[in-house]
Amino acid sequence: MSFHRPLLLFLLALPVFWIATLWSRAGVPLLMPFDYTRGGRGEWLRRLTSAFECLPAVLLACAIIILAGPRRPAPPKDQRILNNIILLVDVSMSMETQIAGGKTRFETAMEAARAFCSRREGDAFGLSIFGMDFLHWFPPTKDLSALKNALQFIQPKQLPRSFAGTFIVNALRNCVPRMNATKEGDRAIILLTDGESADFDGNAEREVAEELLGSRIRLFSIIIGTDPEDGIYSLTARTGGKVYRADDPATLREVFTEIDSLQKARFKQITHDWVDWYEPVCLAGLASIAAIGLNLFGLRFTPW
Numbered sequence: 001m002s003f004h005r006p007l008l009l010f011l012l013a014l015p016v017f018w019i020a021t022l023w024s025r026a027g028v029p030l031l032m033p034f035d036y037t038r039g040g041r042g043e044w045l046r047r048l049t050s051a052f053e054c055l056p057a058v059l060l061a062c063a064i065i066i067l068a069g070p071r072r073p074a075p076p077k078d079q080r081i082l083n084n085i086i087l088l089v090d091v092s093m094s095m096e097t098q099i100a101g102g103k104t105r106f107e108t109a110m111e112a113a114r115a116f117c118s119r120r121e122g123d124a125f126g127l128s129i130f131g132m133d134f135l136h137w138f139p140p141t142k143d144l145s146a147l148k149n150a151l152q153f154i155q156p157k158q159l160p161r162s163f164a165g166t167f168i169v170n171a172l173r174n175c176v177p178r179m180n181a182t183k184e185g186d187r188a189i190i191l192l193t194d195g196e197s198a199d200f201d202g203n204a205e206r207e208v209a210e211e212l213l214g215s216r217i218r219l220f221s222i223i224i225g226t227d228p229e230d231g232i233y234s235l236t237a238r239t240g241g242k243v244y245r246a247d248d249p250a251t252l253r254e255v256f257t258e259i260d261s262l263q264k265a266r267f268k269q270i271t272h273d274w275v276d277w278y279e280p281v282c283l284a285g286l287a288s289i290a291a292i293g294l295n296l297f298g299l300r301f302t303p304w
Helices: 006-024 043-053 055-068 105-119 145-150 168-180 204-214 230-238 249-262 279-295
Strands: 070-073 077-081 083-090 124-130 134-141 186-193 217-224 242-246 266-270 274-276
Touching (some): 043 055, 055 070, 055 279, 083 105, 124 145, 134 168, 168 186, 204 230, 217 230, 230 242, 242 249
Parallel strands (some): 083 124
């Protein structure tokens, strides 16, 4: 327990002095003229009566404590540990291919991704697009309207020719510094692509996997409409992620549901601030008032 105005607690010396005075007074002995009896000392009755006479002092002490403002730490709350997730989206011209449902691969992927983001309230999402070239559209943010507003500007057919091909390794390498800029929370990249990467040569996928692993970034790869190549499997597995293939909107939604279960939300307990804690003091004061009322029915020292 703590207090907003602790200096007022020095006033508790007043009820303490009052109680000490009540218990230390000698009183005036009075002999009653009863024949053939021995008068008792009435010690138990004196103590009981003195205890009831201390109740106004207890009430004063409660009032002083209330004025001092008792408080206690707020009950611990669960705070979500932030997940920083970058949606790395292929915007090459092949993403304009239509799939089941009449929509393009790109449109289907973005709709499923947006639904996934809306289910994970409290996480931060960024968007990066790539072809042969690469562009960070916006960094991880909790503002999901940024993803919705971006869709009208990043249609594959509207982008420069430098985005026509597919360079996955280059895109992942460019995501690492962006992720390293996040100061807290878990990190993950969700790769959405439909093509074979032209820069999977030599040890490129192994090198970028080490970079992702060193930055604590988990990779989930979703291949739309085609079979994943071996480099995708080895790269993704190295980071602790998983490769998925999706050929239609329903499968794509199921994939994001599984990713949601794998990249679980974690929580930690925190205490934000102090809260007022008047209840025990008020209950003690009300109990004192009730006892004082009972005392008025006759349990008091005779005033003569």
